[in-house]
Amino acid sequence: MARDGARPAYDPAGPDSALRTALQEVRTGRWMSMRTLLAETATWGQWTQRTQILAAAAAGTDVVRAWLAEEPDSVPAVVMQARVGVERALRAARDDHRRTQELWHEAWLASDTASRAAPHDPVPWVCLLALARLDREQRWDEHRVAPPEPMLPPGPWGLLAQAHKRDPYNREAHHRMVQFLYARSASGRLAEAVGFAHWAADGAPPGSALHVLPLYVRVERYRRTGGRDAALDLHWVAEDATREARRAFQGWFELTTAAERSPLDLNHLAHALWSALQFPEAARVFDAIGPYYAPLPWACRTSGPADHAQAVDVFLQARARSRSAARRP
Incomplete structure (x- = not known):
């Protein structure tokens, strides 16, 4: 298959067939396959990727809310609630929706709750990093922390450090940091993002x-x-x-x-x-x-x-x- 000349199509699950099955279930409002998939996920890297892709599918449904109603003590469900909240807030901001502030606040609370429910999980901190880009004027102290090196810009370094502590060199956490720097240089030449990306690659x-x-x-x-x-x-x-x-x-x-x-x-x-x-x-x-x-x-x-x-x-x-x-x- 890898060498054929077939016209490709986009599939968010890629070669992850188990994730593809769970996504199909989530889109129809069912959560059991998602619960099973996450219970079988072995690494933080795979956990981060699967929860992100599942949230993109679940954001337009009530499937995670239904899961939490059935299993209110489920830690994976609490993490997925944070993921879905972040996805909705970012979509609202992209569309300049009137509920953006409200959804941002809800997502932040859900992410904070998840960070306490799952203290060893990097995903709640990745969620908080993702929300940092919505603070365009950097009013929050946690979004303008001094960098670890003088040539780097201030930003949500504490959030990145928390994700790194739980999953060193977490892929999505660093991409979220780059997106924060994109938002801060909406009309600029991306010098800060370039510097950060090379710093991250150099240390990886x-x-x-x-x-x-x-x-x-x-x-x-x-x-x-x-x-x-x-x-x-x-x-x-x-x-x-x-x-x-x-x-x-x-x-x-x-x-x-x-x-x-x-x-x-x-x-x-x-x-x-x-x-x-x-x-x-x-x-x-x-x-x-x-x-x-x-x-x-x-x-x-x-x-x-x-x-x-x-x-x-x-x-x-x-x-x-x-x-x-x-x-x-």
């Missing part, structure tokens, strides 16, 4: 998904220009872009198994390697992606970022070119 151990983080910031920088600046195209093939792509390939991809890799990270890495003309390495990553395409980063290379069909076309062209070049002697 071999095999950590944080080695892929700088690739996300590079895509965001391009996305913010709308791709209109022709000179910016050079940043895909510049020396630092090539170095970032190869570092992620060598420091993450080559040191991990298929089960440890997020489809989002794989797609960002394939895009970066293809963009930097590193075709043999890109071909290997495309093989690992198989059918588990993700709209970003491919959508940023289209004339209409909301046109998913066009994004798939870019993906297919990049895959075909990488594989063709990789086969040449």
Whole structure:
């Protein structure tokens, strides 16, 4: 399947078939498969990823509320309540909904409750980090803590430290920190996010998904220009872009198994390697992606970022070119 020429489709569960089954149940208002899946989740990394994806599906339903009504002492249900609350608050903020403040407050309370109900779980702290981006004026003291190094900006470092304490180098926690810095530089050049991403990658151990983080910031920088600046195209093939792509390939991809890799990270890495003309390495990553395409980063290379069909076309062209070049002697 990994090497075929089939047109891919987006699936939030990726290769996680157990998660896919639970998502189907959640969308129909049933929670038993979700409870079973979370009870069988073995690592904090997988727990973080599964709770995030489940919350995105559950946010438009009352399925977690129904679970809590049946099992009010369930710690996973309490954590999922926080996840769903955060998802709803972030959606409301994105849509400039009149209930954003109310939903933000509810989500914060649910996350605080979860942090006490599950003291060893990084997810409640990831939830609080996710909400930090809504405090655009940084009125909350916990969102403007001094950084661990002088070259880094102030921010919710205490929240990141709490997540790190429970799950060192937690992938989502660091992505949430980057999103906080994006929100703070809504019209800027993302210098703070660039600096943070490289700091996180520099300190991450071999095999950590944080080695892929700088690739996300590079895509965001391009996305913010709308791709209109022709000179910016050079940043895909510049020396630092090539170095970032190869570092992620060598420091993450080559040191991990298929089960440890997020489809989002794989797609960002394939895009970066293809963009930097590193075709043999890109071909290997495309093989690992198989059918588990993700709209970003491919959508940023289209004339209409909301046109998913066009994004798939870019993906297919990049895959075909990488594989063709990789086969040449």
